[in-house]
Amino acid sequence: MQQTSKQPTSSAWPQWSLQMLWRSFLDMLPAMLAPLVGVVVAFGIIILILKWQGADAQVAWDYVYEGSLATAAKRADLVAFWMPLALTSLGLVLTFTAGLWNIGVEGQIVMGAIGATWAIRLFAESKAPPLGLEMGRTGILITSFIFAAIAGALWATVAAVLKTRGGVNEIFGGVALNFIAQTFNMYLVSNGGPWQPAGSRATETARFPKIARLPAMENYRRLSPTTIYMTLAAFVVVVVIMYISRWGLQLRAQGKNEKSAFLLGVHTQRNAIAAMAVCGGMAGVAGAFRVMAPDVVKLTATPSGGIGFQAILVVLLAATSVLLVPFVSFAFAVLSKGGQRMESGFQWDFDITLDRSLVRVLQSTVVLMVVLAFGVRNRFFPPRSVQPIPDDEEEIDRT
């Protein structure tokens, strides 16, 4: 009340002073400290777990570094893992911005993988491709990406329509569709399923023909440059959507307050379906990356390898900021790739059993702690909000 009565005169603003800078710094401090504190606490917990298991944290990190970043070949593997994760996370930025919890992303990746495999079976493996389309390598690769994108987008659209038309919460619908997609995938490749090669006991399809493999880099046979270009393109597209386009603004508006956005003329339902479909398409292409990667080239029992849920963690940690997604997903990729080396390193050199799932524990602990830290910040150090001048005060001033 006392503050509002002292109204600044128009000439007094803006008046820069050291004090003001200091105060704005103090205002921003909790926002900057929150993630930092969260990360520090999470790492503290993991270091304690390592100590308890009799392992040295420095050694653990050395192994993770060794397994992910130390040599050029390791870095190539890292990038090969990073690209589908980043692509999925970029798609999720759109749905999370619109306030949609696309937990179904895992199933969308699986459906994308299935879609790509289907296209390869139709056009590259069969003697008589449909419509007599004999395609070269480029044609087949493009077709499989299109099939993957459509399959992922359709699967996402099912969840979106269930939500907008059927009133089924996208989380519950998404979980259900995940399991259905994974079970369908299992059906295709296991126990004499239609896509399992005759006489095989392995739960996977046969290796794709040479013509349907992504081109690999000359020196690093497991990394395909195509995935890098496509992910980069997707990054640019999402940045444009989020920061330049009107659609991005609409998504943001309906994410903040769906009802007001609708009342202001935003087609919230159409946007929700579109955001889900775009995200599903990108997840589908990520699924295609996973099956068509030069070192995989087949549909396995778990084509996604859990990157969908990891991508959700990435987006939560990046606070749905597109610009942070590459960095966060990179850190996650480093941990994921390094975990394997950490497990084998401790096993061989120290005879300590340290399961690689520890790195996944670290990932989710970091996300949990950062989210909690933001909660603590908002609760106990709330950002100073600008208070509107109450009407009665204005009256008094005028009189």
Add this chain to the structure above:
Amino acid sequence: MTGLESTLRGIVRAAAPIVIAGQGELITERSGVINLALDGTVMLSAMTAHAVVRNTGSLTTAVLAAMGVGAAIAFIVVFSSIALKLNQVAVGFILTILAADLAVFLGKPHFNQPGKEIPHAPIPVLKDIPLLGPVLFDHNILIYFSLFLTVAVWFYIYRTRPGLTLRSIGEQPEAAFVRGTPVNLLRYAYTLLGGSLVGLAGATYSLSVKLGWKEDLSGEGWIALAIVIFGLWVPWRVALGAYLIVGLRSVAIDLQDNNVIDLPSQIVNMLPWTLMIITLLVATSGVLTKLDRYTPDRFKPVVRRFTRAAPPQALGVPFEKH
């Protein structure tokens, strides 16, 4: 024991953890909180119970430890939702992944190791009743508890005053608050209660139904969550859903083992999810209102009793005093 008896008995046994977890989640959701950490909680508490029983040999300690794990995870969910005003779905999702990975990591030394089983305790006289005896009264205490729990939760929610309050804070928290109900305090209490029941479900797996710690428990918690929704937040429907799903699963496995039909087991695994989606669609689509309109007045009470379907109105919505 006849074939039918042993099949039914197996279903009652195998469905017990899902029933317990489902009723726990039902209590939580009826109070207006979504605890999405169900799947990870089941895994971590199952692992905990197994590890504790291997280290201490005490089944009671193991069960209590598992319930403690469940309550602890539920506490993080409800605390971050009420005190820190965070999105409970986000926190629950992170926790389910964290708990599952933690279970795998911490459970490595106990993986596939022999554990201890809850002693079999047939009930003396009742077990000799034909059909019902072997099916219902020839189990261990945790399985009996799952049977008892459904009745108890139904009675509590629909026939007692605190149960009425529980429903009110999930439907109309503002109205309940005006009448003097400590909404957030009760939400803490019911989420902790629900969480510890989910922990108990985990213990039921590792100490009885799927003896020992294996990592294949992933997915059971999600099924329990699906069944709460499939059962539309009514205790007996949740139990029915659990028995139905587990029954279909075991029948499909039986048929496949005997080569009666060549039904891919995956089709059956898809069923809970498909059923859940269809139920939700039916419940929210207005078909039921139409059905109610065209039902003759005489049958309305009966039909209404079976078609009453609405999620708690304040589910997932934080309550703030104004």
